[in-house]
Amino acid sequence: MARHLTLVSAPADPRALLPHLRAALEGTAPLAVLPAGPPAAVDAARTLLRPQEPLEPGADLVVVTSGSTGGGRGVLLPASAVVASAEATMRRLGGPGAWLLVLPVSSVAGLQVLCRSVVARTEPTVPARGEGLAAAVARMPPGRRYAAMVPTQLRRFLEAEAGGLRALDAVLVGGAATDPALLARARDEGVTVATSYGMTETAGGCVYDGRPLDGVRVRVTEGGVELAGPVLALGYRLDPEGTAAAFADGWFRTRDAGSLGPDGRLTVHGRLDDVVITGGVNVAPQAVEAVLREHPAVADAVVFGRHDEEWGQRVVAAVVPVPGAEPDLDVLRPWVRERLGGPAAPRELHRIAAVPTLHTGKPDRRGLAARITAAPAADERH
Structure with a gap:
């Protein structure tokens, strides 16, 4: 029997997505979250996802990429990849914990904050409008507390509320290259920060501080950094040619320039296209x-x-x-x-x-x- 996507608009309170995500991770109701934004962007995502068309076998979540390297794509993620990413992240950070959500849930990074919460069986905390970071962190449940953000957010929070960052057990920073000076400043301020490298096609970050998560493999070829492991997507929604170009023999071609050090640590130098x-x-x-x-x-x-x-x-x-x-x-x-x-x-x-x-x-x-x-x-x- 053919399966079809359920399209959900990004809600004002992202926690409203949790029942949909639980169903998607259980494999019972495939989900795609439409980005918040101008109607043209929402319409473009809806056209890209084409919910009237049967969903590719094995996909449980479809996440629209940002289009930072061209036109956006719908990435087909099986629940197993999302769960593998969440579990490996928890092991790397020191165990299950509660998450602070400061990223848009239409992106894989924001969506993964909710998915990690589902897997850890914790309640995510969403800052209220106008609420400061420290106040939001203070409302988080007891135990280990985490957050994920982009470098611009880290810079702004450091300037305004470094104390809120210090109260977190770990801050993942990804989505764009993070300046070494910014990382050094954060660590000097007592913030436990880790760089996260990955993309929608790897269910989010899969290399932390240059070292792959459990089960993830990294190699560097003339075509750039390539990734493999249980976190990989199946391909692109209704795009067999794009899928064949990016995914082959269990590897995903990122088109990022990079190098591996003698200790196996990955350094990413930026997009080959840029x-x-x-x-x-x-x-x-x-x-x-x-x-x-x-x-x-x-x-x-x-x-x-x-x-x-x-x-x-x-x-x-x-x-x-x-x-x-x-x-x-x-x-x-x-x-x-x-x-x-x-x-x-x-x-x-x-x-x-x-x-x-x-x-x-x-x-x-x-x-x-x-x-x-x-x-x-x-x-x-x-």
């Missing part, structure tokens, strides 16, 4: 962003490539200034050059009020690049 080739030199945007954020006049940054007649591509930086500061290219270009070399130094600078994000909380690098490319440069050097 690398800027300027004057024949490969520049990793994440490395430039990290250096820019170290400048005292820069609160946040996004870096990408833009066509250049002379260099092939130029490095473009969009920065969020620290209040009262006005960083310019004459200052930031030598700052980057001294630390990463000439090719990495931005040749174009834009000042923005905030870094735009996707529904998952990740920086919307492509969307920002498209808007800036259509506008004149605020500051430019050749």
